[in-house]
Amino acid sequence: MTDFSQSSPASTPKFVVKFCDATIKWTLLALTFLVPLFFLPWTTETTEINKQLLLFIGVAIAGLAWLGKMLAERQFEYRRSVVNIIVLLFLGVYGISSWASQSTYMSLAGDFGQEQSGFFTILALVALYFIVSNNIRTEEHIKWMLGAMMLSGFVAALYGLLQGLGLFVLPFGFTKTAAFNTIGTAASLGIYMAFIVALVSGSLLYGHGQKKKDASKLDIVFKVFMVITAILALFIVAVIDFWPVTVSLLVSSALVIAYAFLHAKSMKGLGGILLPLAALIVSLMLLFIRFPAALGFPAEVMPSAKASVDITMKTLGAHPFFGSGPGTFVFDYAQHRAPEVNNTAFWNIRFDRASTSFMTMLATIGLLGALSWLMIPLVLLGSAARKLLRSDERTWHILIGMFSSWFLLTLAKFLYSSTLSLEFMFWIMMAMLVVVHKHDFFSVRFERSPRAAMAISFLFILGLVFTLSGLFVESQRYAAEISYSKSLQADQAGESADVVIEKLIKANRLNPRNDVYVRNLALALLMKADQLLTEPLGLEKGEEESDEDFTARQRAEASERLRQASAITANAVNTARSATEMNPANVANWTVLATVYKNLMGVTEGADEWARQSYEEAIEREPSNTVLRTELGKIYVVQADAAMAGLNTEDEEAKVIVQAKVDELLGKAVDAFNKAVELKADYAAAHYNLGLVLDRQGKLDESIARMEGVVTLNPRDVGVGFQLALLYFRNDQKDEAVALMESVVRLQPNFSNARWYLAAMYDEEGDIDKAIAEIEKVMELNPGDELVAKKIEELKTKKAGGPVESEEGEGDDLPEPVEDSGAPSVEE
Numbered sequence: 118m119t120d121f122s123q124s125s126p127a128s129t130p131k132f133v134v135k136f137c138d139a140t141i142k143w144t145l146l147a148l149t150f151l152v153p154l155f156f157l158p159w160t161t162e163t164t165e166i167n168k169q170l171l172l173f174i175g176v177a178i179a180g181l182a183w184l185g186k187m188l189a190e191r192q193f194e195y196r197r198s199v200v201n202i203i204v205l206l207f208l209g210v211y212g213i214s215s216w217a218s219q220s221t222y223m224s225l226a227g228d229f230g231q232e233q234s235g236f237f238t239i240l241a242l243v244a245l246y247f248i249v250s251n252n253i254r255t256e257e258h259i260k261w262m263l264g265a266m267m268l269s270g271f272v273a274a275l276y277g278l279l280q281g282l283g284l285f286v287l288p289f290g291f292t293k294t295a296a297f298n299t300i301g302t303a304a305s306l307g308i309y310m311a312f313i314v315a316l317v318s319g320s321l322l323y324g325h326g327q328k329k330k331d332a333s334k335l336d337i338v339f340k341v342f343m344v345i346t347a348i349l350a351l352f353i354v355a356v357i358d359f360w361p362v363t364v365s366l367l368v369s370s371a372l373v374i375a376y377a378f379l380h381a382k383s384m385k386g387l388g389g390i391l392l393p394l395a396a397l398i399v400s401l402m403l404l405f406i407r408f409p410a411a412l413g414f415p416a417e418v419m420p421s422a423k424a425s426v427d428i429t430m431k432t433l434g435a436h437p438f439f440g441s442g443p444g445t446f447v448f449d450y451a452q453h454r455a456p457e458v459n460n461t462a463f464w465n466i467r468f469d470r471a472s473t474s475f476m477t478m479l480a481t482i483g484l485l486g487a488l489s490w491l492m493i494p495l496v497l498l499g500s501a502a503r504k505l506l507r508s509d510e511r512t513w514h515i516l517i518g519m520f521s522s523w524f525l526l527t528l529a530k531f532l533y534s535s536t537l538s539l540e541f542m543f544w545i546m547m548a549m550l551v552v553v554h555k556h557d558f559f560s561v562r563f564e565r566s567p568r569a570a571m572a573i574s575f576l577f578i579l580g581l582v583f584t585l586s587g588l589f590v591e592s593q594r595y596a597a598e599i600s601y602s603k604s605l606q607a608d609q610a611g612e613s614a615d616v617v618i619e620k621l622i623k624a625n626r627l628n629p630r631n632d633v634y635v636r637n638l639a640l641a642l643l644m645k646a647d648q649l650l651t652e653p654l655g656l657e658k659g660e661e662e663s664d665e666d667f668t669a670r671q672r673a674e675a676s677e678r679l680r681q682a683s684a685i686t687a688n689a690v691n692t693a694r695s696a697t698e699m700n701p702a703n704v705a706n707w708t709v710l711a712t713v714y715k716n717l718m719g720v721t722e723g724a725d726e727w728a729r730q731s732y733e734e735a736i737e738r739e740p741s742n743t744v745l746r747t748e749l750g751k752i753y754v755v756q757a758d759a760a761m762a763g764l765n766t767e768d769e770e771a772k773v774i775v776q777a778k779v780d781e782l783l784g785k786a787v788d789a790f791n792k793a794v795e796l797k798a799d800y801a802a803a804h805y806n807l808g809l810v811l812d813r814q815g816k817l818d819e820s821i822a823r824m825e826g827v828v829t830l831n832p833r834d835v836g837v838g839f840q841l842a843l844l845y846f847r848n849d850q851k852d853e854a855v856a857l858m859e860s861v862v863r864l865q866p867n868f869s870n871a872r873w874y875l876a877a878m879y880d881e882e883g884d885i886d887k888a889i890a891e892i893e894k895v896m897e898l899n900p901g902d903e904l905v906a907k908k909i910e911e912l913k914t915k916k917a918g919g920p921v922e923s924e925e926g927e928g929d930d931l932p933e934p935v936e937d938s939g940a941p942s943v944e945e
Contacts, residue, residue, distance in 0.1 A: 130189045130190065130191075133185065133186070133189035134186055134189045134190055137182040137183070137185050137186035137189065138186065138252075140178065140179070140182035141179050141182045141183055141186070141248065141252045142252075142258065142261075144175050144178050144179040144182070145175075145179060145248070145249060145252075145253075145262065146261060146262065146265045147175065148171070148172065148175040148176075148179075148245075148541075148545075149262055149265040149266055149269065149545065150265040150266075150268060150269045151171060151269070152168055152171060152172065152269075152537070152538055152541045153269045153270070153273050153299060153300060153309065153538045153541075153542070154269055154272055154273055154276075154299045155167055155168050155171050155299070156168070156299055158289045158291065159598075159599045159602060160595070160598040160599060160602050161229070161598065161601060161602045161605060162229055162230055162232075162598075163291060164299065164300075164301060164536075164537075165227075165230055165231075165232040165233065165301070165536065165537050166232050166595070166598060168232070168537045168538065168541075169227065169232040169233075169235070169238055169537060170591060170595060172238065172241050172242075172245075172537070172541065173237070173241055173587065173588070173591055174588070176241045176244050176245050176248070177580075177584040177587070177588070179245075179248045179252075180244050180248055180580055180584075181577070181580055181581060181584060183248055183251070183252060184573060184576055184577040184580055185577065187573050188573055188574065188577060191562060191563040191564065191570070192560060192561070192562050192563065193560070193561050193563070193566070193569040193570075193572070193573055194251070194558055194559065194560040194561075195247070195251050195558065195559055196250050196251050196551065196552070196555055196556075196557070196558055197555065197557040197558065197559055198250070198551050198555045198557075199496060199500075200493060200496055200497055200500075200547075200551055201247070201250075203489065203492045203493050203496060204243055204246060204247075204493060205243075206489050206492075207243075207486070207489040207490050207492075207493060208239065208240065208243050210439070210482065210485050210486045210489045211236060211239050211443065211482060211486055212236055213439055214439040214440055214442060214443060214481070214482040214483060214485075214486050215235075215236035215442060215443050217439050217442065218441065218442020218443065218444075218445060219441050219442050219445050219448055219700075219702035220442060220444075220445055220448070220700050220702055220703065221442070222630040222631065222632075222699075222700070223235075223442070223443075223444045223445060223700070224236060224442040224443040224444050224445060225237060226594065227443075227444050228444065228631065228633070229469075229633065230469060231443075231444035231469060231470075232537055233535060233536060233537040233539075233540045234443045234444035234477075234481065235443065235444060236443060237587075238537065238540075239443075242540060242541065242544040243544075245541075245544055245545060245548070246544050246545075246547060246548040247548075248548075249545055249548035249549060249552070250548040250549075250551045250552055250555075253548075253549065253552045254552070256515065259515065259549060259552065259553070262545075262549065263316065263320055263518070263519075264339070266313070266316060266542070267313065267316065267317060267320075267342070267343055267346050270309070270310070270312075270313035270316075270346055270350060271342070271345070271346040271349065273298070273299050273300060273306070273309065273310075274310055274313065274346065274349045274350045274353055275349065276298065276299060277298045277299075277300075277306050277310075277353055278349065278352070278353060278412075280292075280294075280295050280297060280298055280413075281295050281353070281356060281412030281413050281414050282412060282413070283295065283413055295412065295413030295414055295415065296414075296415045299538075300536060300538045300539070301536035301537075301538065301539075302417050302536070303357055303359075303414040303415060303416075303417060304357065304359045304361070304362065304417045304533060304534075305533075305534070305535070305536045305538070305539060306353065306357065306414075307353065307354050307357035307359050307362035308361070308362055308365065308525075308526075308529045308533060308539060309538060309539060309542070310350035310351070310353045310354050310357075310362075311350070311354050311362050311365050311366040311369070311525055311529075312522050312525055312526055312539075312542060313346060313347065313350040313522075314347050314350045314351050314354065314366060314370075314392075314396050315366065315369040315370065315373070315393075315396075315518075315521045315522040315524075315525045316518055316519070316521075316522035317343045317344070317346060317347035317350075317392065317518075318347065318369075318370065318373050318392045318393040318396060318518070318521065319373050319393075319517040319518020319519065319520070319521045319522065320343065320518040321340065321343060321344075321392055321518075322373070322377065322390075322517060322518065323515055323518065344392065347392055347396075351395070351396055351399060354366060354399070354403075355399055355403060355408045355410075356408060356410055356411065356412050356414065357414055358403055358407060358408050359417070359533075360404070360532075361529060361532035361533040362529075362533070363400050363403045363404055364400075364404075364528075364532060365525045365528050365529045365532060365533075366396055366399075366400045366525065367396075367397060367400035367401065367404070368524075368525070368528055369521045369522065369524055369525035369528070370393040370394075370396040370397040370400060370521075371397055372520075372521045372524060373390070373393040373517060373518075373521045374390055374393050374394060374397060376517050376521075377390045377393075377517075418463060418466070419468060419470070419471075419472050419534065420450065420454075420468050420471055420472050421472060422472050422473075422476075424454065424455060424458070424472075425471035425472040425473065425476045425477075426476065427453070427455065428446075428449055428450055428453045428454060428471065428480065429449075429471060429476050429479050429480040431449075431452075431453040432449040432452075432453060432480040432481075433479070433480065433483065433484065436483055437483060437484055438483045438484055438485050439482060439483040439485060439486060440479070440480055440481045440482040440483030440486060440487075441480060441481055442481060442482075443481050443482055444469075444481065445481055445702070446468070446469055446470050446471060446477050446480055446481055447467050447468065447469040448702045448703065448704075448738070449480050449481070450467055450468050450469070451467050451704050451738055451739040451742075452738055452739065452740075454739075454741055455741070456741045456795075456796050456797075458741070459741065459743055459796050459797035459800075460797070460798075460799075464743070464797060465744070467704075467739075470534045471534070472533075472534070473530065473531055473532060473533060473534065474529075474530040474531075474533065474534050474535040475487070475530050475531050477534065478490060478530075493547070494527045497547060497550060497551070498524070498527075500554060500555075501516070501520050501550055501554060504516060504553075504554035515553065516550070516553050516554065519546055519549050519550055519553065520550060522546060523543070523546035523547060523550055526539060526542060526543045526546065527543070530543075593627045593628060594627070594628050596627050597623075597624040597625075597627035597628035597631065597634065598624075598628075600620045600621075600623040600624040600627065601620070601621065601624040601633070601634055601637075603620045604616075604617050604620035604621045604624065604637070604641075607620060608641075614641055614644050614645035614648055615645065617641045617644075618638065618641045618642060618645060621634055621637055621638040621641055622638065625638060630699065632696045632699040632700040632703060632706055635692055635693075635695055635696040635699060635706075636692075636693060636696040636705060636706050636709040638692050639689045639690075639692040639693035639696065639709055639710075639713055640689075640709060640712070640713075642685050642686070642688050642689035642692060643686065643689045643712070643713055643716055645685050646681075646682040646683075646685040646686045646689065647682075647716070649678045649679075649681055649682040649685070650678065650679070650682050654671055654674050654675060654678075656670060656671055656674060686713075686716075686717060686721075689713050690710075690713055690714070690717070693706070693709050693710040693712075693713045694710060696709065696710070697710055697731075697734075702738065703738075704735050704738040704739040704742070704745075707731050707732075707734045707735035707738065708731075708732075708735050708745065710731045711728050711731035711732045711735060711748065714727040714728035714731055715728045715748075715752070718752075718755055725752060725755055725756050725759070726756075728752050729749065729752045729753070729756075732745055732748055732749040732752060733749065736749065741796055742796075743793040743794075743796040743797040743800050743803060744793075744800075744802075746789050746790070746792050746793035746796065746803070747789070747790060747793045747800070747802050747803045747806060749789045750785075750786040750787075750788075750789030750790040750793065750803075750806055750807075750810070751786075751806055753782045753783070753785045753786035753789060754782075754783070754786045754806070754809070754810060754813075756782050757779050757782035757783045757786065757813070760775060760778050760779045760782060761775075761779055763775035763778075764776065764779075780814075783810055783813055783814055786806075786810045787807065787810055787811070787814075790803050790804075790806055790807035790810065791807065794807065799830055801827050801830050801831050801834065801837070804823055804824075804826055804827040804830070805823075805824070805827050805836075805837055805840070807823055808820045808821075808823035808824040808827065808840070808844075809840070811823060812844065817844065817847065817848055818848070820844055821841065821844045821845065821848060824837060824840060824841040824844060825841065827841075828841055833864060835861045835864045835865040835868060835871070838857055838858075838860065838861045838864075839858070839861050839868070839870070839871050839874075841857060842854045842855075842857040842858040842861065842874070843874065845857060846874075846878060851878070851881070851882070854878060855875070855878050855879070855882070858871060858874060858875045858878060859875065862875055862891075866894075867898055869895050869898045869899055872891045872892075872894050872895050872898075873891070873892070873895050873905075875891050876888040876889075876891035876892045876895070876908075876912075879891065880912065880915075885912055885915060885916045886916070888912050889909065889912045889913065889916070892905060892908050892909050892912060893909065896909065
């Protein structure tokens with residue numbers, strides 16, 4: 118058989134192997150240092166998606182270098198461990214869960230803060246585990262990796278401290294708040310700092326009590342650096358003072374002290390356990406007293422443990438084995454959250470994760486996924502613990518630091534949520550634990566196994582293709598994120614709808630599977646159509662242009678705008694509908710579709726029915742949402758008002774049928790509003806709209822009682838006060854009507870219709886001077902309004918004692934409202 122290895126100098130494979138080894142080493146060191154610190158300012162989510170991109174690139178480089186090394190060595194080799202099998206099992210279950218997910222795209226890619234949950238992220242972390250566990254083979258390399266972690270931890274701690282002190286050293290606008298740090302939330306920063314404390318605590322025990330030569334100055338400097346890093350990290354843990362962080366550090370510190378106690382014979386004094394002892398004391402104190410210093414770190418809001426368990430159990434009832442899909446807890450929360458949440462300040466927030474990482478995992482990847490993951494730490498905990506108990510002094514000294522810090526991250530998953538930085542550290546520390554206590558390798562030379570050579574060659578080519586195509590797809594996704602971020606910035610800066618639409622279309626073109634871009638594009642198109650219909654034409658009459666030609670040109674321009682608006686609105690409908698088709702589980706998509714249809718009511722036939730169906734679809738996905746119930750009730754009211762037109766007929770039988778239809782629709786509206794009130798007793802919009810429907814049903818006293826309740830909840834809501842004043846007037850409570858309308862005018866002086874109706878009330882009381890004064894104010898607010906001018910003349914004539922011809926009725930009748938640009942919203 119021909120030996121192709123002899124066709125090139127022996128130095129060439131050695132050079133390639135060394136090059137691959139160096140690539141793997143420095144890539145892993147770079148990832149270890151950079152992942153906790155990395156962020157970029159160009160995307161809406163500045164940390165997670167950028168860390169994800171960095172992880173993909175780093176793992177691809179290191180993975181290809183590993184395969185290339187095996188090809189150059191002509192040898193396949195890997196470290197044996199039962200953990201490897203469980204990791205692959207977990208990856209397989211995770212992949213099935215992602216494929217069967219409510220939102221396949223979200224589960225595969227991870228999106229908007231859920232990047233750590235995406236299947237491709239887990240795939241990269243699993244690849245990282247195998248790269249680390251098979252390529253870190255020396256004690257020196259381990260020390261380099263731990264040093265990179267500590268250096269990264271020092272930078273993250275220092276920057277986090279500056280942020281908490283309000284010393285914002287970076288120029289980006291989003292960094293000018295204590296809420297921002299490079300890890301994620303303040304609590305996740307606390308977990309990471311506790312991890313650093315545990316890592317340093319164990320690492321300081323390395324070599325403690327062993328006979329050795331005098332330490333070099335570099336060793337002394339590094340130990341001083343380690344202590345400074347740990348003290349800084351411990352201070353941040355104390356300042357954040359979040360119980361999951363405190364408990365995690367308490368347990369890991371106790372673990373280090375316990376192992377030091379078991380190996381007390383090899384310890385030289387107490388110097389080696391001073392740091393873990395200090396961490397233990399600080400943690401214990403934090404459980405009972407508040408830390409006296411307070412920085413600007415914000416408190417974190419998350420679902421309660423009880424709510425998380427309840428939502429998880431209900432989700433498992435529907436998807437027991439593989440869960441709802443990685444990254445889809447936000448849909449589970451919307452579907453199963455308790456109505457009692459509406460009584461809190463967070464009633465309109467959809468949480469995208471449970472109170473703990475494990476609870477989120479259980480809901481999203483199901484029983485099989487959670488159990489396959491749980492086997493990993495259980496097996497590793499058992500094997501590492503046995504190694505620690507039976508190992509020689511040198512081995513336990515280097516193992517305890519990694520074990521205690523990894524155990525802290527594992528425990529934190531049952532106490533708190535997670536971020537990509539914490540996930541990265543969990544997987545890389547797990548791989549290093551395998552490195553320390555597993556030295557059994559399986560090795561086969563290509564000369565003996567052509568199949569192994571073919572397999573590695575195939576994997577190298579497949580990896581190269583996958584890397585290049587994956588980087589291309591990821592670059593498009595990242596470019597889409599940048600374009601989407603620019604669209605939001607343009608909208609916030611007040612730029613034209615055309616600019617926003619252009620950037621959203623670009624984002625959608627680059628990543629057509631992201632429904633967030635699609636539904637925002639639908640809203641932007643709707644905004645553009647509204648602008649076309651409401652903005653002044655802005656045409657100027659030419660010097661030689663006749664009035665007829667100018668009028669014709671205005672009509673043509675108005676007609677063209679109407680045509681454009683109609684086309685854009687139709688596009689908005691199709692865009693919003695496509696978002697629901699892309700991700701039907703997302704209640705936000707159905708809400709946007711309903712909003713688009715709602716804006717078409719009165720213009721497009723059948724829009725009211727489509728809006729109703731869309732709101733019902735949204736309610737099915739979030740049954741405890743009081744806003745959706747209220748909006749559905751308003752659709753029924755609009756349909757009832759439209760049906761009332763059928764009462765203008767001489768056919769009595771037809772009138773009876775129409776009235777029955779009106780009564781049915783109003784009854785459905787009442788049911789919807791009552792359900793909204795049942796879900797959230799203090800939701801003013803539901804009470805307000807219920808009061809309006811009761812008035813339509815002729816239940817004036819009940820309507821007034823309902824409106825009075827709304828005013829009690831929102832005494833400064835001038836819109837509700839205005840409506841209640843009109844109801845008082847119609848109910849012959851004239852004094853209350855006048856007093857309330859006067860207060861409305863005082864609160865909102867530019868509310869034209871409030872002054873208009875107050876003038877009518879003064880007129881009815883015979884106080885003409887006050888009526889005239891109010892109408893004059895209305896004229897100032899609405900110059901050139903013929904109806905207002907006519908009313909002033911009527912009042913002046915009436916004051917002079919002359920005859921007045923008025924189209925108004927007698928007694929309780931009030932005039933029609935005037936055009937009012939200053940009318941407040943009464944929807945919320």
